Amino acid sequence: MxxxxxxxxxxxxxxxxxxxxxxxxxxxxxxxxxxxxxxxxxxxxxxxxxxxxxxxxxxxxxxxxxxxxxxxxxxxxxxxxxxxxxxxxxxxxxxxxxxxxxxxxxxxxxxxxxxxxxxxxxxxxxxxxVSSDPNHKGDNVMSAHSESSKSTVLAKTAGYGLASAACYAAVFTHANSVAQVFAKGGLYAALPIVTVLAFSFVHGAFAHNLWSLLGIEAAPRDSARKTEVVQKRKVQRQRPRAYAQVNPFHNMDQ
Amino acid sequence: MHDVANVALKFIDLNVYNILFLFLVGFIGGLVSGFIGSGGAFVLTPGMMSLGVPGTIAVASNMCHKFPKAMVGAYKRFKYGQVDLKLGFVLAASAGVGVQIGIKIQRWILAKWGPAGSDLYVSVSFVAVLVIVGLYVLRDALNISKSGGAEKVALLARKLQSINLPPMITFKTANVRISFWFTVPVGLATGLLAATIAVGGFIGVPGMIYMLGVSGLVASASELVVAFAMGMGGSINWAMHGMVDIRLVLIILAGSLLGVQLGAIGTTYVKDYMIKMVMATIMLIVAVSRGFAIPKYLKALGLITMDGGTIKVLETISFVSMCFALLTGATIILASMWKAKRAAYSPESLPAEA
Known part of the structure; x- marks a missing residue:
């Protein structure tokens, strides 16, 4: 059949x-x-x-x-x-x-x-x-771990996302006045520099977590990717040979 | 100087189209920069100018978004063990000197032949450097691809590494020991090109690969450190003259920080020669793009005659092909990432039953 x-x-x-x-x-x-x-x-x-x-x-x-x-x-x-x-x-x-x-x-x-x-x-x-034991410890541990790490990433993405949105809202609700103060020059130059650094920290962390949440993460490091090394070949130095002198009269007194 | 900035701020209308355009170009530029170490921001200056931003404000705002982007990219790639900080900072020091030399050459040309002469110098430099270096990098990438994907140290780099000219420096991550004096021309050329065409990495990365013997992966990652150091210095300078439009910077940064991290992740998936392949492709398309801009400056100098309509068409072709260069680079990166991710296959699991 x-x-x-x-x-x-x-x-x-x-x-x-x-x-x-x-x-x-x-x-x-x-x-x-x-x-x-x-x-x-x-x-x-x-x-x-x-x-x-x-x-x-x-x-x-x-x-x-x-x-x-x-x-x-x-x-x-x-x-x-x-x-x-x-x-x-x-x-x-x-x-x-x-x-x-x-x-x-x-x-x-x-x-x-x-x-x-x-x-x-x-x-x-x-x-x-393939083992189909539902009580297989490894499976349970793995899934619990993956679930908890996913929820951590989700929480971080939401947290940094909100912080990033708040930073952007703070600047863009007063966009023109902020831009004019930041373009005053001289010592005011510190303002745009500090602002972009702060934004890159908050928004950068958000971007990192967002890609993780979407499953886009770096591939594990591959040892085969190392570059060819140009170095002089080490000359194998001849090791001095160790000689042990055995004293045949060593235990004579005992 | 402050007046120019304020006029520009009043002049720009930040509507939804402008914001989306800057965000998208920022994202794609960031993706390319994160992958090849530089070269993502060259569309932004003409892009911003096409929105009505004056040239100086566009250059300053572009630079101010570039250095935090490079910092985030460098940090990300440092975590993957690809950045040689020492190499980056050593090159950044001589690149700083290169920038000053570049600015002096620009000023001298400006004084002698005016703005059209300066623009012609920039475009000719673009075409000459990008065609020569781009073709060399492309040939190398194709050879590596044919030979199975293993990168070899260039002959010139081997010879330079064997010369014992104090002070010798060991770059641990790059796995290179070379005289400090051979790093100087690479740094100077990077700075000179950065001051001329605003993308120093087009000479910095190939310089590190073919002169110093660094792998494409480490060279492109360490270039982000050079870009950060040079960009920060330049941004402080521009900001002190009040030329930075923070609104433009933050919009571009929103896209580019997403892109730069994706580009950095991409380097962990693809084979090393793909970095060279993407870089060469972008360089050659950009060279063609700048080639279309040359007649305009030749006409302004009175060296050729051409009607205004043709010049306008050539200008449009130049800008569109520059965008095309960036898009092509981004497409190759995303496609090779997708392909590599498929190879490291991990299917979705069955949904858990209730």
């Missing part, structure tokens, strides 16, 4: 590399969906989602897998990844092997349980499992 459901409008027989994502009983965990989209994006692969009807649920299974597959393919589509969906019944390993042959160019298979991996020893491509 094999059925292909085209979720995206593109041709499902694209000659691109694919990752086969397997949902036993038509269930794809959020963890599996997030991970497969991330990996597909990084590797430039398409996704092929396979729902396997192990318990022979029939129409009920098809309804379930359609909902789940739609969610996965929508998620993939949002991130610019092509996604197709398949339904098969019977043994998971057999269904996966069939899907690999039908889909072509499957790089590896992603599943969300180590138990499923153990049952697929004879599958012709590597099978990788």
């Amino acid at each position: 094999s059925k292909l459901i085209e979720t995206n409008k593109k041709d499902d027989l694209r000659n691109s590399r694919k990752i086969l994502v397997v949902g036993v009983n038509g269930l794809f965990s959020d963890n599996l969906m997030n991970h497969c989209v991330q990996v597909a994006g990084r590797l430039g692969c398409d996704l092929a989602a396979l729902g396997v009807d192990v318990q022979n649920d029939g129409p009920e299974f098809e309804k379930r897998v359609l909902g789940q597959a739609l969610k996965l393919c929508e998620h993939a589509d949002r991130n610019g990844i092509h996604c197709t969906t398949m339904i098969k019944g019977g043994d998971v390993a057999v269904a996966v092997e069939e899907a690999i042959h039908e889909t072509k160019r499957v790089e590896f298979v992603l599943v969300d349980s180590q138990a499923i991996v153990e049952g697929m020893n004879n599958v012709s491509v590597p099978v990788v499992s």
